[in-house]
Amino acid sequence: MPLELAETSDPGAADQEYLWTLNFGPQHPATHTTLRLVLTLDGENVVDAAPHIGYLHSGFEKLGEYLDFNQYVTIVDRMNYISPIANELSWHHTVEKLLGIEITPRCKYVRTILGELMRIHDHLLNVGAVALDLGAFTAFLYAFTQRERIYDIAEYASGQRFHSSYTRVGGVLFDVNNDWAEKVRQFVEGFKPVHAELHRLLTRNRIFIDRTKGIGVLTAEDAINMSVTGPLARASGVVRDLRKDEPYLAYPDLDFKIVCARGGDCYSRYVVRMQEMQESLKIIEQAVENIPAGPINVDAVTDITLPAKPAVYRSIEGLIQHFEVLMPNRGYPVPLDEGYGATESPNGELGFYIVGDGTTRAYRARTRPPSFIHFAIFPHLIRGHTLSDVVAVLGSLNIIAAELDR
Amino acid sequence: MLAIGEVQSEFGPEVAESTFRDNRRLYVPADKAYALLAWLKQARGFDMLVDVTAVDYLDYPDASDRFHVVYLLLNMATKERLVVKTALNPPDPELPTVVPLWKGADWMEREVFDMFGIRFAGHPDHRRILMPDEFTAFPLRKDYPCKGLGERHNFPVITRSES
Numbered sequence: 122m123p124l125e126l127a128e129t130s131d132p133g134a135a136d137q138e139y140l141w142t143l144n145f146g147p148q149h150p151a152t153h154t155t156l157r158l159v160l161t162l163d164g165e166n167v168v169d170a171a172p173h174i175g176y177l178h179s180g181f182e183k184l185g186e187y188l189d190f191n192q193y194v195t196i197v198d199r200m201n202y203i204s205p206i207a208n209e210l211s212w213h214h215t216v217e218k219l220l221g222i223e224i225t226p227r228c229k230y231v232r233t234i235l236g237e238l239m240r241i242h243d244h245l246l247n248v249g250a251v252a253l254d255l256g257a258f259t260a261f262l263y264a265f266t267q268r269e270r271i272y273d274i275a276e277y278a279s280g281q282r283f284h285s286s287y288t289r290v291g292g293v294l295f296d297v298n299n300d301w302a303e304k305v306r307q308f309v310e311g312f313k314p315v316h317a318e319l320h321r322l323l324t325r326n327r328i329f330i331d332r333t334k335g336i337g338v339l340t341a342e343d344a345i346n347m348s349v350t351g352p353l354a355r356a357s358g359v360v361r362d363l364r365k366d367e368p369y370l371a372y373p374d375l376d377f378k379i380v381c382a383r384g385g386d387c388y389s390r391y392v393v394r395m396q397e398m399q400e401s402l403k404i405i406e407q408a409v410e411n412i413p414a415g416p417i418n419v420d421a422v423t424d425i426t427l428p429a430k431p432a433v434y435r436s437i438e439g440l441i442q443h444f445e446v447l448m449p450n451r452g453y454p455v456p457l458d459e460g461y462g463a464t465e466s467p468n469g470e471l472g473f474y475i476v477g478d479g480t481t482r483a484y485r486a487r488t489r490p491p492s493f494i495h496f497a498i499f500p501h502l503i504r505g506h507t508l509s510d511v512v513a514v515l516g517s518l519n520i521i522a523a524e525l526d527r
Numbered sequence: 528m529l530a531i532g533e534v535q536s537e538f539g540p541e542v543a544e545s546t547f548r549d550n551r552r553l554y555v556p557a558d559k560a561y562a563l564l565a566w567l568k569q570a571r572g573f574d575m576l577v578d579v580t581a582v583d584y585l586d587y588p589d590a591s592d593r594f595h596v597v598y599l600l601l602n603m604a605t606k607e608r609l610v611v612k613t614a615l616n617p618p619d620p621e622l623p624t625v626v627p628l629w630k631g632a633d634w635m636e637r638e639v640f641d642m643f644g645i646r647f648a649g650h651p652d653h654r655r656i657l658m659p660d661e662f663t664a665f666p667l668r669k670d671y672p673c674k675g676l677g678e679r680h681n682f683p684v685i686t687r688s689e690s
Binding site for chain 2: 174175178180182183184186187218219221343345346347348349359361366367456457458459460461463470472474476478479484485487489493494496497498526527
């Protein structure tokens with residue numbers, strides 16, 4: 122006998138407020154850093170998302186007005202702490218543009234190698250963390266083992282693993298030697314099989330593709346209109362890479378390709394990052410074999426670079442030179458002008474707008490942080506997707522909260 | 528390459544030009560800023576707004592205006608960059624928003640408001656972005672000290688028993 126069902130539908134349901142509000146963060150394992158999203162949910166679908174930021178705001182730009190061009194590099198390090206040396210390069214690239222200094226060829230090559238190592242460093246974390254959020258734990262561990270090797274290389278060059286503060290105005294802190302170059306070569310050789318392994322783990326992994334393909338699509342027009350740069354823009358088919366478009370450091374001498382994709386979704390961003398690591402390896406391989414001999418800092422008589430540490434500790438001339446550069450009432454001539462300089466950081470266009478007022482401190486040190494600009498598009502990307510896609514999209518944007526809030 | 532004569536014939540001779548290293552700058556009066564930016568985007572192909580920022584020239588040598596708002600533009604087709612600067616003065620520094628032209632300007636303008644107190648008329652979501660909503664000062668202005676004005680002491684402290 123068929124069961125007679127009671128009427129359960131609610132006649133007022135259409136008028137009822139049925140949207141949920143969900144707080145995602147500021148402390149949540151999948152946000153990786155401190156940021157907060159207020160999600161409006163219809164069942165499992167995300168109707169809208171409102172990012173709230175500022176939890177890590179620590180006034181970096183204000184500090185930039187009180188620290189000199191060499192000191193501020195320690196703060197710049199802490200912006201995108203996933204690839205610290207990439208930030209240092211960008212900061213001193215702009216400072217050197219303001220001062221009108223041309224750095225030595227050796228310095229250009231060393232900075233290029235470290236910049237590309239940082240790109241691998243950043244992309245490895247991103248690829249690993251996206252996979253981790255989507256449930257693939259192994260890739261994350263593979264990626265982190267290799268990141269440790271890069272930390273070793275940074276430590277060998279600068280004495281610090283994490284916040285290396287390696288670059289200086291007109292040069293770097295210490296010169297590198299053949300052992301360091303050998304370490305870079307060993308890393309390149311050791312990294313190739315791991316990169317292939319990561320490919321095998323993820324690129325054709327059915328679950329990974331289902332979770333990322335067609336999720337968070339950004340069209341090329343939107344990417345340009347919303348100021349998106351870097352791997353995100355390239356994954357949407359925007360052919361833009363400052364290393365090619367506005368060549369700096371040793372990039373004009375080196376052979377590499379810009380990696381682009383058409384999809385604009387999370388999967389395309391993953392593919393672009395994986396492929397960029399391969400291109401970075403190519404750059405490092407070429408650069409490490411061709412590091413020019415000669416001085417690494419611009420000539421000390423220009424009074425801009427700090428003298429080598431042995432000279433400071435063992436000779437009176439070196440000591441005086443050191444004080445001449447650092448003392449607040451001495452320093453070197455800085456033009457009364459302002460300029461914008463940008464480099465291609467792993468995350469996108471990282472630029473600085475520096476106003477010089479004649480002293481060795483910046484009058485204004487504006488950062489153009491790629492994470493900040495990329496996080497602004499998050500609501501646009503997530504609308505209409507499900508709650509489980511939030512971590513996929515958030516991961517693919519590679520938001521670093523320290524850079525986001527500065 | 529954008530010719531300055533072309534800009535001046537369109538917007539009058541007040542639009543000035545200067546160059547520093549590879550930066551090319553246009554100075555425009557605040558009342559013509561939006562029209563110039565719209566023209567640059569629609570007629571001259573500057574389709575990407577790289578950044579919006581501001582500088583407070585309070586104690587800068589030989590400065591005549593208090594604030595400059597700086598728009599960094601980029602032409603994606605020709606890879607040409609252009610800096611557009613416009614001067615503003617207290618008590619009510621205000622500019623029209625450029626969000627209708629570039630959606631990316633949303634958060635950048637909010638940050639300029641948060642840090643400098645420059646208002647953007649017509650902005651769709653005109654709130655503070657980095658500082659808490661209770662905050663009343665504008666921290667990147669030059670008359671704001673590096674160590675703060677003591678606002679942190681006035682924030683309510685939530686004790687363990689209340690939480």
